[in-house]
Amino acid sequence: MTIQRPRGTRDFLPDEAFQRAAVRRVMQDLLVRWGYQEVSTPTFEKLELFTIKSGQSIIDEIYAFEDKGGRGLALRPELTAPLMRMYVNELQNAPKPLRLHYFGNCFRYERPQRGRFREFWQLGVELIGSEKPDPEAEVIALAHDLLKSVNVPVDLHVGHLGLIRAILGRIPAGDRPAIMRFIDKKERQLLAEKLEEIKADHLGLDELIDLKGRGALDKAMDLAEELDRISSGGSSPAPEDAISSGRQESSSSDLGGSPSSADPENGRSARSDTVGGASSSIREGLEDFGELVDLLDCYGVEAVVDFEIVRGLEYYTGTVFEAYATGLGAQNQVCGGGTYHLAGLLGGKETSSTGFGIGFDRIMEVARVGVERPSPVVLAFVPSVRAEAIEAAKRLRRSFPVVLDVMGRSLGAQMKYASAIGARQVVILGPKEVESGELTLRDMESGAQESLRMQAIEERLCSK
RNA sequence: GCCGGGGUAGGGUAGGGGAUAUCCUUUGGGACUGUGGAUCCCAUGACCCGGGUUCGAAUCCCGGCUCCGGCCCCA
Numbered sequence: 001m002t003i004q005r006p007r008g009t010r011d012f013l014p015d016e017a018f019q020r021a022a023v024r025r026v027m028q029d030l031l032v033r034w035g036y037q038e039v040s041t042p043t044f045e046k047l048e049l050f051t052i053k054s055g056q057s058i059i060d061e062i063y064a065f066e067d068k069g070g071r072g073l074a075l076r077p078e079l080t081a082p083l084m085r086m087y088v089n090e091l092q093n094a095p096k097p098l099r100l101h102y103f104g105n106c107f108r109y110e111r112p113q114r115g116r117f118r119e120f121w122q123l124g125v126e127l128i129g130s131e132k133p134d135p136e137a138e139v140i141a142l143a144h145d146l147l148k149s150v151n152v153p154v155d156l157h158v159g160h161l162g163l164i165r166a167i168l169g170r171i172p173a174g175d176r177p178a179i180m181r182f183i184d185k186k187e188r189q190l191l192a193e194k195l196e197e198i199k200a201d202h203l204g205l206d207e208l209i210d211l212k213g214r215g216a217l218d219k220a221m222d223l224a225e226e227l228d229r230i231s232s233g234g235s236s237p238a239p240e241d242a243i244s245s246g247r248q249e250s251s252s253s254d255l256g257g258s259p260s261s262a263d264p265e266n267g268r269s270a271r272s273d274t275v276g277g278a279s280s281s282i283r284e285g286l287e288d289f290g291e292l293v294d295l296l297d298c299y300g301v302e303a304v305v306d307f308e309i310v311r312g313l314e315y316y317t318g319t320v321f322e323a324y325a326t327g328l329g330a331q332n333q334v335c336g337g338g339t340y341h342l343a344g345l346l347g348g349k350e351t352s353s354t355g356f357g358i359g360f361d362r363i364m365e366v367a368r369v370g371v372e373r374p375s376p377v378v379l380a381f382v383p384s385v386r387a388e389a390i391e392a393a394k395r396l397r398r399s400f401p402v403v404l405d406v407m408g409r410s411l412g413a414q415m416k417y418a419s420a421i422g423a424r425q426v427v428i429l430g431p432k433e434v435e436s437g438e439l440t441l442r443d444m445e446s447g448a449q450e451s452l453r454m455q456a457i458e459e460r461l462c463s464k
Numbered sequence: 465g466c467c468g469g470g471g472u473a474g475g476g477u478a479g480g481g482g483a484u485a486u487c488c489u490u491u492g493g494g495a496c497u498g499u500g501g502a503u504c505c506c507a508u509g510a511c512c513c514g515g516g517u518u519c520g521a522a523u524c525c526c527g528g529c530u531c532c533g534g535c536c537c538c539a
Contacts, residue, residue, distance in 0.1 A: 004512090007530065050539070061538075078539055111465080113533070315539085333538095382498060407492095415500035423500095430498055444500070 008110070008118025018373040019364070023150050024103060026369050027123060027358075030149050034142050036101040036125050041082040043105070047072040049081050052345060063107045063118075075107035080355060081342065083126050088348030096129030103360070115331030115362045124337070124357035131339045131352035133288050136319045137295035139354045143335050144301045146358065147323060150367040154323040154334065156302065158293070159309035161320055161338075162285035163224055167203045170227075175200075183209055183310060202230060209308040216305040217290050224282050285318055292319060315340040321356070325366055334362045376401035377461060378418035380411055382430035389429050392439065392454065396427070399458040419444060425461060 005011060012020060028038065047064050063075035076082055079102050091098060103123045110116060125142060127135050140158065147154050168176055175198050182191035188206070195201040204223040211219050296303050303321070311320045320338035337356025344350035379402050381389035389404060396402045403421075405414045411430070418426045428440040428449075438451040441460065452460065 004530075081539075108538080110538075111536085112531085113535095116538085311539095380499075384497095410497040411499060412496060413500090417500085419500040426500080428499070432498080440499090442499075447500090449499085 006118070008112040010117060010119070015373060019369075020360075022369050022371045023364060023367045024123070024360070026149050027146050028101070028103065030146055031101040031125065031142075034099070034138075034145075036099040036127075036142070039083065039086065039100050039102055040104060041076070041079070041086050041102070044073045044075050045082055045085065047074040049085055049346075050074055050077055061108045061110055063109055076104075077108045078106055079104055079122055079124060079357065080126065080340075081346075083355075084128075084342045084348075084353070085346055087126075087128055087351075088343055088346045091128075092343075092348055092351075097135060098128040099125070100128070101125040113331070115359070115365065117361060121360035122357045123360050124355060126353050126355035128343075128353040129351060131318060131354065133292035133295055136292050136339060136354050137299060139337065139356060140292075140296060140303065140321055141299035141301045143321070143323065143337065143356050143358070144299075144303075147325075147335065147363065150363065150369055152334065152363045152366050153326050155304065155326070156321065156323045157306035157309055158296070158303045158319065158321040159306045160220075160285060160289040160318060161310065161316060162282050162289075162318055163220055163227075164205070164208060164307065164310065166224075166227060166282050167205050167208065170203055171200050171205075172198065179205070180310065183308065203227065211305070211307045213304055213306075216307065217286065217293065220307060221283065221286055224286060227282075289319060311336060311338060315342050315345065317341055317352070319354070325363065331359075331362060334359050374401065375422040375424065376403045377425045377427060378402075378414065378421070378423045379404050379427045379429060380414040380418060381405070381428070382411055383408070385429055385431060385434050388434050392427070392429055395454060396458065399462050402427075427457060 031038070047062070050062055051059055062077050065073055067073055083100060083102060087098070101124065103121065105119055105121050107119055109118060112118060123146075125139060127139050129135075140156070144154075144156055168179070171179065175194070178194055179191065182188075182194060192201070192206055195203075195206060204226060208220065208223055293303070293305060309320050309322055311322070316338040318339045321336070322333055323335035324332045325334045326332070335356055335358045337354070339352060339354045341350060341352050343353070377396070377400055379389060379393050379396065381404070393402045393404050403423075405417070407413075409417065411428075415426065424444055426442045426444060428442060433439050433451075436451070438453055439457055440449055441452050441457055442449045
């Protein structure tokens with residue numbers, strides 16, 4: 001039996017490889033036009049880079065291994081963390097903001113299905129150094145334009161995590177996993193029951209995640225103020241607490257005996273000097289978010305405000321967004337991103353960034369760029385003038401792709417081969433041509449032939 | 465990790481407890497060494513893997529691998 005490729009990996013034959021390269025080229029051209037420079041990082045990294053903020057369930061999906069020196073390594077499961085590692089290592093003193101883009105393969109040990117593979121490609125950007133509405137709008141508009149440039153029709157949803165995190169901060173840590181799960185699974189009935197059970201139904205969580213489209217923002221503001229009133233006097237945890245506790249709950253399933261650092265009580269006492277400003281910072285966050293939505297209008301980007309977007313990543317802090325392609329079945333999310341603080345976690349100066357990743361394999365199922373793979377010109381020759389044929393091919397290759405027979409075939413067989421590989425033009429070289437100094441150019445579709453000098457052939461075929 | 469459906473030459477297929485496994489296509493050669501597509505001839509090439517039942521398994525049974533789709537999960 002022959003050796004099969006590993007599960008969840010793919011071979012890309014010439015047609016598909018060409019299409020992928022064409023789509024990639026269109027998108028990368030656009031990225032460069034927006035001033036985002038390409039960078040690339042290693043295929044494998046230290047395992048800790050990916051586990052630093054994650055629990056066991058995520059580690060289970062990583063292709064991790066030990067090298068011969070006993071180092072714990074991992075094939076990268078995504079590219080944001082490696083990019084931020086690179087930033088912290090080498091680019092912290094570069095002028096801000098930093099506009100970077102990447103295209104690379106990633107690996108996850110998952111069950112393959114449509115639009116999901118064990119080796120897959122991501123294209124994305126990170127704008128490092130700011131978190132104001134302006135950079136966020138730029139990044140979201142860029143994501144929108146990128147998808148549009150390759151004719152991927154999408155629904156774009158933008159949300160904000162500030163308020164939902166504040167509300168979760170007031171729910172006992174042990175109940176959060178179930179609640180997050182119900183939100184994610186869109187189990188509204190179960191969510192409502194659970195909120196009632198733990199007497200959290202007055203916090204506005206279920207109302208919040210229902211907020212979509214026009215007017216959602218104003219209502220979210222109302223909810224924020226209401227939240228303020230309910231929690232009379234300084235019991236609101238700072239956003240950072242909500243974030244850090246959010247991390248713990250999603251990464252471990254046995255919260256019963258988990259460290260009490262996840263308990264808002266601790267965070268509260270440690271941060272008692274900041275509590276007064278906490279809820280107002282939520283309002284500020286929402287105001288910025290409103291400005292972002294206005295800016296998207298300026299960019300001509302249609303986006304649905306959607307407070308149900310929570311994203312799986314724990315390091316997102318404010319604005320988040322996702323794009324869903326129409327007509328892709330179960331795996332229709334093709335793009336996701338938001339604003340996050342990762343540099344500090346990786347040992348650098350705290351810096352905020354906004355970025356997104358596009359699932360390249362998923363968009364390839366619907367992307368169209370309208371270019372066809374060109375086939376080379378065949379230079380067919382009579383064996384007696386092989387040396388001259390090699391010389392002629394060398395010259396013509398400066399202008400266009402040329403292939404020469406290497407099978408010792410007759411002229412007729414070379415013509416047959418040219419036809420089989422779809423060559424549109426054949427240049428014929430034999431003793432006659434060598435003598436006259438003019439080559440024969442044959443159009444394979446019409447069968448028309450003419451004698452031309454080398455330069456004329458170059459000009460003719462280049463202009464096509 | 466769970467559920468369902470598949471796996472016969474490079475691609476597509478027929479068959480089916482018993483003889484050399486069917487056909488189309490592709491590939492290489494030839495008819496045909498100065499002009500392709502057609503036709504003909506020749507050649508190469510397969511029962512996913514392992515175990516079981518059997519005198520005999522590609523066929524039946526079990527396990528595995530893998531592909532497709534749906535869950536779970538999704539940094």
